[in-house]
Amino acid sequence: MRLDVVTIFPGYLAPLEQSLIGQARRGGLLDIRIHDLRDHAHDRHRTVDDTPYGGGAGMVMKPEPWAESLDAIRRSGPAGAVPHLMIPSPAGVPFTEAMARSLAGEPWLAFACGRYEGIDERVYDHARERMPVTLVSLGDYVINGGEAAVLVIVEAVARLLPGVIGNADSLVEESHEDGLLEYPVYTKPAVWHDGGVPREVPSVLLSGDHAAIAAWRLGQRRARTAARRPDLLHPSLATTGLGDLLVSPATPADVPELLVLTRACWLPEAERAGTTALPPLRESVASLASSLEQWHTYAVRSGGRLVASVRGRVRPGDETAWETGRLIVAPDLEGRGLGRDLLAFAESLAPERVTSFWLDTATLTPRHQRILRKAGYRVVRGGADETAGPRSEIVSAVKRRP
Numbered sequence: 001m002r003l004d005v006v007t008i009f010p011g012y013l014a015p016l017e018q019s020l021i022g023q024a025r026r027g028g029l030l031d032i033r034i035h036d037l038r039d040h041a042h043d044r045h046r047t048v049d050d051t052p053y054g055g056g057a058g059m060v061m062k063p064e065p066w067a068e069s070l071d072a073i074r075r076s077g078p079a080g081a082v083p084h085l086m087i088p089s090p091a092g093v094p095f096t097e098a099m100a101r102s103l104a105g106e107p108w109l110a111f112a113c114g115r116y117e118g119i120d121e122r123v124y125d126h127a128r129e130r131m132p133v134t135l136v137s138l139g140d141y142v143i144n145g146g147e148a149a150v151l152v153i154v155e156a157v158a159r160l161l162p163g164v165i166g167n168a169d170s171l172v173e174e175s176h177e178d179g180l181l182e183y184p185v186y187t188k189p190a191v192w193h194d195g196g197v198p199r200e201v202p203s204v205l206l207s208g209d210h211a212a213i214a215a216w217r218l219g220q221r222r223a224r225t226a227a228r229r230p231d232l233l234h235p236s237l238a239t240t241g242l243g244d245l246l247v248s249p250a251t252p253a254d255v256p257e258l259l260v261l262t263r264a265c266w267l268p269e270a271e272r273a274g275t276t277a278l279p280p281l282r283e284s285v286a287s288l289a290s291s292l293e294q295w296h297t298y299a300v301r302s303g304g305r306l307v308a309s310v311r312g313r314v315r316p317g318d319e320t321a322w323e324t325g326r327l328i329v330a331p332d333l334e335g336r337g338l339g340r341d342l343l344a345f346a347e348s349l350a351p352e353r354v355t356s357f358w359l360d361t362a363t364l365t366p367r368h369q370r371i372l373r374k375a376g377y378r379v380v381r382g383g384a385d386e387t388a389g390p391r392s393e394i395v396s397a398v399k400r401r402p
């Protein structure tokens with residue numbers, strides 16, 4: 001990757017000789033070229049700034065040296081190639097890991113480091129007519145110049161390039177990689193005596209149980225993100241029960257999303273059952289839309305996102321039986337009691353004359369069985385053998401109306 005940086009303080013970029021970035025430069029992975037803007041100022045004092053039109057404090061960077069410098073950089077590249085120009089600015093779009101990932105896929109970036117009150121606005125137009133331009137902000141504060149921003153951006157982008165970081169695995173599960181902050185990390189010793197109460201590494205990390213460690217880490221990531229950066233979490237992840245959610249009768253407008261959630265939730269069922277011939281997976285937009293006329297289907301939303309659904313109806317041919325079906329909860333919200341609350345909600349829809357509640361399911365895992373048992377149901381057809389694993393035929397669970 002080639003990087004050109006234009007600045008009036010070339011020495012400020014010296015850290016780009018250090019550490020992994022320095023190694024990547026020496027190894028030929030990064031071609032970083034630093035340019036002194038003053039080389040394009042042709043008066044005796046190599047002036048790059050002047051007073052602002054309209055008055056006001058401070059100085060503004062003159063357009064001519066910038067245009068000359070950017071044009072020289074553009075001409076120095078291969079025929080037809082242009083760099084993507086990044087202009088650090090507190091008025092730019094916030095720099096994020098997602099932007100770093102996208103920039104890491106580009107062959108050539110250039111950076112224009114502003115100073116004083118910034119760069120004459122016409123330079124942006126000049127540049128935009130010649131190359132893609134992005135104004136990028138480090139955050140909602142003002143620093144003295146764009147150089148520190150360039151150091152940050154180059155660090156974030158370069159470490160994503162293949163070969164820059166020795167162990168590419170260390171890029172996985174980092175903060176912001178998938179919208180969550182990283183879990184806490186520990187190294188030896190397992191118990192650290194620093195004079196007070198011995199400080200121990202969480203025992204799960206010493207257990208060797210990789211599934212338990214992964215579950216603990218995910219829990220820590222979510223808790224940490226909720227505590228420190230709730231703005232990063234989708235509101236649905238703060239959900240504690242139906243009370244937090246918008247539960248409304250599903251309409252044809254809900255059907256496309258409902259179909260997606262249905263498929264996502266039933267795929268694991270299909271894997272357990274060893275067949276994809278389960279009715280929920282055979283559903284189409286049209287069939288699901290027409291089912292809304294035969295079932296009372298409810299869509300459960302949080303922050304606009306469809307997170308769960310359930311449907312129920314009086315059983316055809318038996319006015320005293322109520323059947324509940326298609327109880328689905330988004331995978332990331334499982335284990336919060338949402339399914340249990342939705343089941344109770346679906347039962348509450350049954351008319352007075354109903355005396356029994358039914359629930360058909362394609363596969364009955366021990367977990368499903370436990371949930372149903374807790375809700376007062378008993379399996380009447382088929383059923384799961386806890387030791388042999390789930391069975392794939394349709395089974396029914398029933399309970400009498402209390």
Ligand SMILES: C[S@@+](CC[C@H](N)C(=O)[O-])C[C@H]1O[C@@H](n2cnc3c(N)ncnc32)[C@H](O)[C@@H]1O
Pocket residue numbers: 087088089090091112113114115116117118119136137138139140141142143144145146147149
């Ligand atoms: C003192 S600042 C100019 C601020 C400008 N007058 C304004 O209010 O938008 C000088 C330079 O520092 C850089 N800079 C300042 N804050 C920044 C931020 N939050 N993110 C990126 N660059 C910043 C920009 O290159 C800017 O041109």
